[in-house]
Amino acid sequence: MEPILEVKDLSYIYSAGTPFEHKALDQISFRIHRGEFIGVIGHTGSGKSTLMQQLNGLLKPTAGTVLLDGRDIWSDKQLTRQARFRVGLVFQYPEYQLFEETVYKDIAFGPRNMGLDEGEVDRRVREAAGFVGLTEEQLQVSPFDLSGGQKRRVAIAGVIAMEPEVLILDEPTAGLDPLGRSEILGNINAYRRAKNATIMMVSHSMEDVARLTDRLLVLNGANLVMDAPPEQVFTRAEELVDMGLSIPQVTQVFLHLKKMGLDVDKVYTIDQAAEQMMRFKGGNAHA
Amino acid sequence: MLKDITLGQYFPGNSVIHRLDPRTKLIMVVVYIVALFMAQSWVGYGLMFLFLAWVVCISTIPPKAILRGLKPLVMILIFTAVLNLFFTREGTVLVDVWIITITTGGINRALMMMARILMLICGTFLLTYTTSPIALTDGLESLLGPLKALKVPVHELTMMMCIALRFIPTLIEETDKIMSAQKARGADFENGSLIQRAKALIPILVPLFISAFRRADELATAMECRCYQGGEGRTKMKLLRYRRPDFAAFGCGAALVCAVAVLRCFGL
Known part of the structure; x- marks a missing residue:
């Protein structure tokens, strides 16, 4: 089967050519297949967030390529823009990006940027709201009147509404209470099942990745050190502890x-x- | 990227200039500006330039960094030069076409204005490059101290300035993050008409303002938790004291003003 995303010898250096030069990713390669649920773990500063931003063309690799359906996303401008929509990225604490007057308008921001007609935008907004469990009344209120967990779900719906084939989430449950966490993880799984989407999730919770993912990518000091199913990764407990991770x-x-x-x-x-x-x-x- | 903005950025170092009392540096900048405006001939400007070059030299700030800071001001420089060039009617007329008259006096004046503004900015840059924002506000508070007698809230004003400076890098980082997040939702900041591009800023500005207010609120709470109550009875960890290099600096400043004044008396 052809991989949907393929990363080849990807390197990224921040502030190249200045005294603040810093290597965030070093020669990373991996493949992701359609429908997989991938977990990404690594210590703070291991390059996880940088890697996520490479996959939808927000950051341009210093060296190496990112292939989406076999085509380099940086080979032409149209493809880069397409990659932003086909690979949805939910940042850490995404509730801080909300800006519209109503929840409905905020979720519609992405689909409108895609140039869809109003009917299609409406369908997508309602469907995305359904995935994250927002009610009809909540769509019409200001996102700033919602609770923290609800804001987070609005922000995630804003990305899901673009119906990305690959959904990447950077610590989607950070700072939420246990109920909020399990709700968000349930929402993500609902979207995955309904659209046969590929999910990639950065997490610090070993329990979550062990329970949910098919495969784990372990990053350490800008390198990809493990790429295996969770049961294989967690047999190497000592190595994980050395990297500041756990089982x-x-x-x-x-x-x-x-x-x-x-x-x-x-x-x-x-x-x-x-x-x-x-x-x-x-x-x-x-x- | 946004992070590359270097307007008034502090360059940590350990030169004599870095170690001077911030009050000395503030006073010296004023003295320098006065001297600069007293100079009215190329000889006087030459003297000022030598002084500036000497200070840059001992401050160990790379001249490149100062020149880079000048970039955003190129438009203002050109504008001033052009105004002076066209509106000065002195000396021999070189060009006289339609309403445009260029005279030797005009050229001279335009070049002088440019030199003056350049040296003015470089001198003030030197202050912010060699003085950390905290030291700067400390010095300012101490210098403005006498105004407290007139019920001017000096401490509060300098505290506000200090906090504002402190949050510039934080807000720039925040802006970067929000821009990335909106780009991930397909926002386009580079293309489209001027109005479209202005509209594209809304998804950045709204979250940015909200986060700035949130931060301000949190900071206020944190300050109150530590019983902050303004400048009344507040002591300082780093007491400001004039030392020998400071007096030497004042001597240099006085010498500079005297030299320029003498040159002026001789019509130079």
């Missing part, structure tokens, strides 16, 4: 149980843990 709590507990001599498998999610415990209990009952 899910439940994995830690089960690693400890194993050390204590219990015959358990490696576990990455709560569901797996529950299954193991049931099996254990059942096994004991038979013995």
